[in-house]
Amino acid sequence: MQTISWNSLPPWALLASRDILKAALPERRLSDTLKDVLSIITALPQLDLSEMAAIYIRDAGQDRQRLLHHNTADQLELPIDLPLGARMPECIADREDLHPYWIPISLPGNPDFGTGVFFSRSDRPINLESLSALRLLTQDIGPIIQQRNGCTSSLLDMVELSTDEIYIFEPQRFTISRTNATASVRTGYAREALNGMTPASLKVGISELDYRAKLMPLVEGSTQSVTFDATQRRRNGTVYPVKVHVWRIRGPSSDLFAEVAIATADQRKAFGLLEQVFDAIPGGIGVFDNRSRLLMANRRLYDLMNIPPEMFPPGSKFEDILRYNASRGEWGDGDPEAMVRERVEQAALGLPYSFERERKSGKVLAVRSEPLSNGGYVLSYSDITLRKRAEKDLIRHRDALERTVHQRTAEIAAQAAALEEALQQEKNINAMQRQFVAMTSHEFRTPLAIIDGAAQRIQRKKGEMEARFLADKTQQIRSAVARMVVLMESFLSAGRMDTGKIELTLVDCSLHKLIEQAIKRQKLSSQHHRFDAEIEALPSVIRCDALGISQVLTNLLSNAVKYAPRAPDITIRGWEEDGFVFLSVKDKGVGIDAEDVPKLFQPYFRARTSTGIAGTGIGLSLVKQIVALHDGDIFVESERGKGTCFTLVLPIQGPAAKDTAEPAPEVSAA
Numbered sequence: 001m002q003t004i005s006w007n008s009l010p011p012w013a014l015l016a017s018r019d020i021l022k023a024a025l026p027e028r029r030l031s032d033t034l035k036d037v038l039s040i041i042t043a044l045p046q047l048d049l050s051e052m053a054a055i056y057i058r059d060a061g062q063d064r065q066r067l068l069h070h071n072t073a074d075q076l077e078l079p080i081d082l083p084l085g086a087r088m089p090e091c092i093a094d095r096e097d098l099h100p101y102w103i104p105i106s107l108p109g110n111p112d113f114g115t116g117v118f119f120s121r122s123d124r125p126i127n128l129e130s131l132s133a134l135r136l137l138t139q140d141i142g143p144i145i146q147q148r149n150g151c152t153s154s155l156l157d158m159v160e161l162s163t164d165e166i167y168i169f170e171p172q173r174f175t176i177s178r179t180n181a182t183a184s185v186r187t188g189y190a191r192e193a194l195n196g197m198t199p200a201s202l203k204v205g206i207s208e209l210d211y212r213a214k215l216m217p218l219v220e221g222s223t224q225s226v227t228f229d230a231t232q233r234r235r236n237g238t239v240y241p242v243k244v245h246v247w248r249i250r251g252p253s254s255d256l257f258a259e260v261a262i263a264t265a266d267q268r269k270a271f272g273l274l275e276q277v278f279d280a281i282p283g284g285i286g287v288f289d290n291r292s293r294l295l296m297a298n299r300r301l302y303d304l305m306n307i308p309p310e311m312f313p314p315g316s317k318f319e320d321i322l323r324y325n326a327s328r329g330e331w332g333d334g335d336p337e338a339m340v341r342e343r344v345e346q347a348a349l350g351l352p353y354s355f356e357r358e359r360k361s362g363k364v365l366a367v368r369s370e371p372l373s374n375g376g377y378v379l380s381y382s383d384i385t386l387r388k389r390a391e392k393d394l395i396r397h398r399d400a401l402e403r404t405v406h407q408r409t410a411e412i413a414a415q416a417a418a419l420e421e422a423l424q425q426e427k428n429i430n431a432m433q434r435q436f437v438a439m440t441s442h443e444f445r446t447p448l449a450i451i452d453g454a455a456q457r458i459q460r461k462k463g464e465m466e467a468r469f470l471a472d473k474t475q476q477i478r479s480a481v482a483r484m485v486v487l488m489e490s491f492l493s494a495g496r497m498d499t500g501k502i503e504l505t506l507v508d509c510s511l512h513k514l515i516e517q518a519i520k521r522q523k524l525s526s527q528h529h530r531f532d533a534e535i536e537a538l539p540s541v542i543r544c545d546a547l548g549i550s551q552v553l554t555n556l557l558s559n560a561v562k563y564a565p566r567a568p569d570i571t572i573r574g575w576e577e578d579g580f581v582f583l584s585v586k587d588k589g590v591g592i593d594a595e596d597v598p599k600l601f602q603p604y605f606r607a608r609t610s611t612g613i614a615g616t617g618i619g620l621s622l623v624k625q626i627v628a629l630h631d632g633d634i635f636v637e638s639e640r641g642k643g644t645c646f647t648l649v650l651p652i653q654g655p656a657a658k659d660t661a662e663p664a665p666e667v668s669a670a
Helices: 011-023 030-042 128-138 141-149 151-161 181-187 208-214 216-220 264-280 299-305 318-327 336-348 385-442 445-464 467-499 511-525 546-562 594-599 619-629
Strands: 049-058 064-071 081-083 100-107 110-120 165-169 176-179 225-233 239-249 256-262 284-288 294-297 353-358 364-371 377-383 506-509 530-534 542-545 569-577 580-586 633-639 643-651
Touching (some): 030 049, 030 064, 030 128, 049 100, 049 141, 110 141, 165 181, 208 216, 216 225, 299 377, 318 336, 467 511, 506 511, 511 530, 511 569, 542 546, 542 643, 546 569, 546 580, 546 643, 594 633, 619 633, 619 643
Antiparallel strands (some): 049 064, 049 110, 064 081, 165 256, 225 239, 353 364, 569 580, 580 643
């Protein structure tokens, strides 16, 4: 593959390299530096990379590379260890949406220093020029890590963790290049102000020439350190005595001088106060160095971890503490060494993490790790048992309350439904009573007037009555009585339906006979209508409630007659299909408006075309309910002024799970 050199890098890559150098400041934490470096590289639009990235470094003397740092890879479980030469672990190879770039990180004399892992945003690979630029930019990571892991790392550890004043300066210019927080606090100068000053400028009565003279044995190499007493001057002008120790630190390319100013009295007082504060912290605190050795711990840490202080004094390995807990079964079943190794590797990543752990005793601990700039970390343990118990109690009470509320809500809803049903029944009964009163004054008046008129005519004729005259008047009386019987039966059936007291009596009966009887009854009250019945295709016997179906047929024929006063032809058709009987009743009467058809089976509803025609509005509602109890259905086809057709559908074998074995009652025509 054709590559490019630093001299031929495109401008965008040169700018990125400059930004990487700016991010690699020695006073910054390594994790922060690596995070910024990876962000600079992955943010370049020319590379079209995802924000996910990782850095693996080879362990000295080991045939593997270990995960040192990663950016925004929470959605991908990166392996902690990679064998040398590995390029595609299974966790990435199985992901079709990931397209990784494995970029070697090398150093002079160490070609297998590490590997940078990047991921493309799309399926399209980056071009050769961009890939070459990515390889060169990734090489900047190696020197950054090497510098932090070499002598400078030890120096940074000493500077950051020491409770003494520490000043790092160059032998030639004697200019301070780095200090620690203790120096800033004690002198009153900000770190930025101390950087650029000389150690001599902080001393009372010691010039820079005097200071150089005191360090001459170090410069000549005749001694390893120089010690002398001095007085430090604070920024506000006050002074304090110190014991000064200066060492020469040799590096591969240049040497550095380190001055440690020990304020003996202040140090003892401050350290004693620090110990008191440390032990007064309610949680357990343990400080570990970059090799996971215990530097400092308070008493509460030993209490919460339930480990003896004499077994694990400062200097103990974190690994030994973990192994002690694992051997006691604190982490449950499993391989103790595997569990110890997993936790040691987690701590070695130098990343913050937190979790909750329940001990065998039932105590719940919140564990948190915060990395230090020197590569060490601080472990904190908090006893959250009471809080967890309170949370469980709260959840239990909440669940109990939810169950109670749900139960009471269901009870109230049931009571409300029952009350609504009772109110609806009462409304229906009241409406039926009002309808009955209105019907009594109107519907019953007509047949009663017919009966009364016929009776008066008979009375006036007395012995002079002819047989034909008597038969005619008797027929009028019977027709009027039949009309009143039908009206009364409809109201009684509707009342039983509304109260839910109606029950079907299923028997094997002849549908032909029921139809013929219904036609015969209609001819009594409407002699001028003609009924054309084609019912030969119906089965000889069906399973049904004979009285209920008889009432359905009577209502349908009665409506056909009533709403077709000037169209005498009524057509009745019956047939069998797929285990059901179909029966249609068709007239050529006034018909029904299309918008009234969906409301036709509602109780007490009367269509607009029924104006001026006697009726109660309960017949079709009763029909619908009886048919539904038989697991059947009824359909309407109608057009205003062109008539109506009702089609009844009933199962031949009757409704499911409602069968009885009672004999069929005789359905009279009268």
